[in-house]
Amino acid sequence: MVTVKSLDELKPKQKGIIVKIKGSGATHRRLLDMGLVKGSSIDVERVAPLGDPIDVRIKGYHLSLRKEEASNILVEV
């Protein structure tokens, strides 16, 4: 079954397909530029020892972002 969640709700080792990046402005654009576009698959690799940020794999590389930013990323699980 397909459900839409925000990226910060995913647990390590879960993966999803990006459906939308919410928001606007510089950070929004940065996420797009880094390859977080609709249809890309994204894996949550791990959470930092202190619980934030998270390390995700997108387009074959590792990207780290805070849960706050991740909450703007909607994925299909």
Added chain:
Amino acid sequence: MAEKTTIALIGNPNSGKTTIFNALTGSRQHVGNWPGKTVEKKEGKSTHKGYELEVVDLPGTYSLTAYSIEELISRNYVVNEKPDVVVDILDSTNLERNLYLAIQLIEMGANMVLAFNMSDLADSEGLEINTDLISRYLNVPIIKTSARDGSGLDELKDAVIDVLESGNGYERDEGRSGRPTINYGKEVEEHLEEFTEYITGNIEIPEKYNPRWVAIKLLEGDEEIIKLVKELDNSRIVLKESRRLQNHLKAIFGEDVETIVADARYGFIHGIVMESVERKRREKSFSDHVRKAVSKPFWGISLAVGSILGLAFLFAGGLIMESAYGFLESVNSPEWLTLILADTILAGLGAITVYLPFMVLFFIIYAALEGGGVIGGADSLSDHIDRVAMNRVIGIPLFLLLMLIAFNLTFEVAAPLSDVVDWFISDVVGGFVEGLLFSVNAPGWLLSLALDGAVAGVGSVLVFVPFIFMMFLVIAILEDSGYMARAAFVMDRFMHKIGLHGKSFIPLILGFGCNVPAIMATRVLESRKDRILTILINPFMSCGARLPVYLLFAAAFFTGSISVFGFTVSTETAVIYSLYLLGMGVAIVIGFIFKNTLFKGLSSPFVMELPPYRMPTLRGVLTHTWERGWLFIRKAGTLIFAVVIFIWFLAALPPGVEYGSEGSYIGDVGKFISPVFAPLGFGDWRSSVSLFFGFVAKEVVVGSMGVLYGSGDVETPSGEATLVGALQGTFTPLSAYAFLVFVLLYVPCMVVVATIKREIGWRWALFTVVYTTVVAWVAAFIVYQGGLLLGFS
């Protein structure tokens, strides 16, 4: 005929631009395995086929719409300066994201070549990239390179010359080049075409810009392009039309234009990559990786020999050293040779190799866990390492342990080397100079100038150069391995809590080497507030130049050992650690205070690439260390020499006064400032003078003490021992510690102040001078008076 042409190297952060730049131009710019190493534009020269090429290395950027100032430098350079050829350097192991910038350069219409760098890594990952196919799709030459071993660079230069001669970008009079344009879909394309015509019909955009590109950029809302257009006549109606279109497209697609554009670009790239890159997926176990690594003779043998040595030192370190001393004594080796062979080389090897058996044990446990299926396989060695390095439980303890080991090694290896230098300067150089001057019957004042001034002053600084080298070595390894970005990742939460940013962590660590490059490194921070804050607290990170002061005082006052959590550590080490920790603590507290007063407001987001780990190259690490370290030596021979001689003259004048007495000029200066320091426990006029001149460079504190305290007895060689004796007569352990706290915290050296001025303006520079000194005074006051109250002395 030689023609002068500019070649710009652009590309995503960490794709190898600087490595290629160095290979092309023979420069030695620093490379590091973390995104954002280069923050300035650098130029160099190269010649090929009769052309004189002016090569420009740029900071990395992910997109032509810049996000932070160092990215803006790159963006503005390729957009506005229009270099003759743009070489986009891509990381072949990460093509999709790297092609995003390439596509934008193509849209812009640059004359360009693509270098698919790191092809060695792509090969070993099992990636098969059909560059011919991609090159045909994009109509741009593509060269595979591997900057580390230099392969492909000649072909790259050939391709650059080809493009230079024929051109492959956009020229207005020739119309479109044969480049593909990304199709943004029928609806968008129609509007784009109309809008492009609208633009060319209404405003005069400069020749060098491709109108379609300007149209896209305006619709994307690129601020730099909006700024550019604003300066033209008639801009208002064009900007208005652009806003209208943005809203119109948004209404149709339910998405803003930047999203539509980014989706289309990545879609286009995805299509290309799907067709031309094949991945032979090979999941490798950790033991496979290790087996492969140790099957290379160099690594295999080093590891085996190292581990055996390490085991030997672990269990019989004392015995080994004793027998070495015994042997050297039996062959009547002179003291200096023993110092070099036994204390430096043998003990140094021991200090390093004792960690190897633990490492091997760790490997075995990990491999066993993996073999037993407790932990699954991973793609790359990097993933294996990250499992441990960023593990929820052991990530942070491991980080702290690594730091501790790094510092420990620095001291253990450097201490005997420093003794060697001390011996060399005081016995060999000092003895030689003294002998020479005596033999020519030089007057007493000249003797004093040479020995009290030059040798004692400069020598007392040079003695500590080995420590500074080791410090830089450790930092270079950290930078080159890829661990820095991990440290930023692991620490972000904590840094965020105290109002800073995970990325602030990298400049703070670099500060342990030297605050100047550290302050430059803050350019990776996107928000100006974060940047200023990180710069303001950076001077509290104790730089290499302050280390000599600590070492000198520790040797004089804090010998012996104490017990911490059941471990016995030398008091000397404990005191030095405590200062480093104090600096970090003060930085945290001050950062927290500033964040809640001067820089209220939200902190900026954290979005950072984590590069794969790489084995640091010996050459890279050594050049890095050597260059930074050499600066210190050169500084000792120039600036510090000059200051020290200046102080000697002030101490010897007016004529007839006893050298270095209170009646000399320097005595006057000292007595004038010393009351300020009296409440801190070091009201002695000579230490006041040294602090005063310490503004020039912090090593001067030691240098000028060498000049001032070593006075009177020209006969004895002016080694560290004399200085230590003199200090013991002036300071108590408590006042010595208060003094060190002051040296740690007070005004950074003038080069740092100048750097702060250049980066964020003279107001902040002035502010730093004042506030750090106030903080230092208060902290030293608390230490001294508090210590007195508690009954220390």
